[in-house]
Amino acid sequence: MTVPHPAGPRPVPPVLAHPLDSPVHAALTGPHAHFAERRGRVLRYPADVTPWNAVPDAPLAQDWADAAALAGPGGSVTLTAFHEPPPADWEILFHAEGVQMVDDGVDAAPDAEAVRLGPADVPEMLELVGRTRPGPFLPRTVELGTYLGIRRHGTLVAMAGERLRPPGWTEISAVCTDESVRGQGMASRLLRAVAHEIRERGETPFLHAASANTGAIRLYEALGFRLRRRTAFLSALVPPGLGTRNPDDRTGRLEQTGR
The missing domain is CATH 3.40.630.30 (Gcn5-related N-acetyltransferase (GNAT))
Known part of the structure; x- marks a missing residue:
């Protein structure tokens, strides 16, 4: 029927x-x-x-x-x-x-010199970030994903890693190189290596950059990232007077999810 x-x-x-x-x-x-x-x-x-x-x-x-x-x-x-x-x-x-940029043919590949960084490396990572100022990196940022670094003579001189993870995507962040080794291609190598880690999980790399940071944007474009959208930070x-939590206010109490 x-x-x-x-x-x-x-x-x-x-x-x-x-x-x-x-x-x-x-x-x-x-x-x-x-x-x-x-x-x-x-x-x-x-x-x-x-x-x-x-x-x-x-x-x-x-x-x-x-x-x-x-x-x-x-x-x-x-x-x-x-x-x-x-x-x-x-x-x-x-x-x-x-700007927000997405992988559009990045030549992703592991790097033989890159080492995986973890909680024990955080003091070194914070020192490198303090010298290079790539953006927010805090004591527990390393927990967000994979971080890779390159050492020279035992000192961490370059790193890059993963930050935001929307479904199907992973942001590459904290890309930084010490002034003593700039111009040697370490940032490019680590970007490719982190992108490789992301793709191995079946996800797609993306990243953010300040519009004024034209040098970084040119590097990302040369590596195979393309502009997806313009954004703002x-x-x-x-x-004053805001931000106080009332411990007796159960309806408005801070809630931690997923723990």
């Missing part, structure tokens, strides 16, 4: 957002859910892992209050892929335009 179609147009399936449109949210509700701290609709990584937060695309006053409570008094809320200004009483610590200071 033929069943007639119901009258009227067929429903259109909803358009799903791409994981890289809000990579922090996608990571913290996906492969990195075990790191997630949540309050209301706001998510963030632990403060000693990485500073990134995820707020709704059109945050309400309550969302900003929840972000403040997660950060605590005097804390800051750091966002990417976010273009809305914070409320007027939030002091902007920095705002920078950026924002960090704002919690206003």
Whole structure:
């Protein structure tokens, strides 16, 4: 028997957002859910892992209050892929335009000189980051994924690793080279090696860069990354009087998910 179609147009399936449109949210509700701290609709990584937060695309006053409570008094809320200004009483610590780039034929390959870095190497990694300033790298950032480094005469002089992990994707981050060995191609080698690790898991590498860092962008393009979208990075200071958590407020208590 033929069943007639119901009258009227067929429903259109909803358009799903791409994981890289809000990579922090996608990571913290996906492969990195075990790191997630949540309050209301706001998510963030632990403060000693990485500073990134995820707020709704059109945050309400309550969302900003929840972000403040997660950060605590005097804390800051750091966002990417976010273009809305914070409320007027939030002091902007920095705002920078950026680019998001994705693997478009990177010649990924392991590197014989690269060594895997772990928690025992964090003091050296923090020293290298302090000298080169590639971006946020904190005492527990190494827990986010694979980090590879190159040593010369026993000293760590270059490294690169993995940070955000939206479903199907992994961000390459903390790419840095000591001034004493710049120009020797170490950053390129480590980028290819980390990209190889990511592809071996069946995922696709991507990365972020400040728009003003034209030298790094040229390097990434030469290696086979292409521009996916323009983005922005924002960090704002919690206003005085906000950020206090009430330990008796069970409905608003900070919730750690995935642990």
